Amino acid sequence: MDAVQIATVIVVGLALWALRKRYRFPGGWAFAFSLRYESDREALASARNKARDVSRRAAQAESAALAALASAQDAYERRLRQVEQQLARLRSPGAGARLDGLGELVLFKHILVVTSGAKTRSIELAGLDVRFDTGRTNHSIYLTDVTGRVFRAKYPHVLPAMDDQQRFDEDAVRDFAVAIQNAVADENSFRARIPHQLTQAEAELEEARADTHTQEAARKQLTLVRQRNRQDPSRKVADSELEKALQNWETLTGRRPPK
Structure with missing residues (x-):
């Protein structure tokens, strides 16, 4: 510059x-x-500053009370959301995390996904019966769901010399079948606990909905702060002194100054 x-x-x-x-x-x-009117300007400025300080303190007190109320409301809504999400997970747990996969089967925490050609379907783990078997050309995992329907997943281990299809080791297929069985055991245990957990979560939701004490206390405090600000004697004195200073300036100059 x-x-x-x-x-x-x-x-x-x-x-x-x-x-x-x-x-x-x-x-x-x-x-x-002009220096001649410096004392008049100082008197008006002092009255303005005093009124502004009182207003600022009042605004700060009200702002703090509003923030406390907003915080209480946020905490209330957050707790409701947490309990509602817990209920939703219990009522509809979904697939859950992916645990393992082999061939046309993918194991998730709560379901087993079967992909056969262009078709994909899900089998619930709860109550699922899992059995491993091996044959001359294929290892097999037999899955019997709670309705009694059976699905067979094939894992070839003997193929023609020119066939480039994947071959599966028996131990790998057995280990995968064991992983499914363990996931089924976990799911059965999870499902057995759900009724009690649902009862607890529903009771917690009712409790969370009814627990408005913190909000009510914050709302009362805000009302009290606003009432105290309106009735604050120092505010009345500051406003009165400012009004007097404004009138004095108007008498002196013929012009009323801004606050």
Whole structure:
């Protein structure tokens, strides 16, 4: 920035300062700048500052009370959401995390997904019977669901010499069948606990809905702060002194200044 630009910034800044002072102390240049009226300007500025300080403290107290109420409301809504999400997971647990996969079967925490060609379907783990068998050309995992329907997953281990289809080791297929059996055991245990957990979660939801004490206390505190601000004697004194200072300036200059 060169000297001309610096000088321009200074001149503009001084002009804005002078205009603001003329606005704050209306009636003419002398009333705004002359030493003769300096004590009058100081009296008006002091009254303004005092009223502004009282208003700022009142606003800060109300802002803090509003923040406390908002925090209480957020905590209330957050707890409701947490319990509602817990209930939703218990009522509809979904697939859950992926645990393992082999061939056309993919094992998740709560279901087994079967992909056969272009078709995909899910088998619930609860009550599922899992059996491993091996044959001349294929290892097999037999899955019998709670309705009695049976699905057979095939894992070839003997293929023609020119066939590039994947071959499966028996131990790998057996281990996968064991993984499914263990997941079924976990799922059966999980399902057995659900009724009790649902009862607990539903009771917790009712309790969470009824627990509005913190909100009510914060709302009462906000009402109290607002009432105290309205009745604050220091505010009345500051407003009265400011009004008097405004009237004195108007009597002196014929112009009423802004607050």
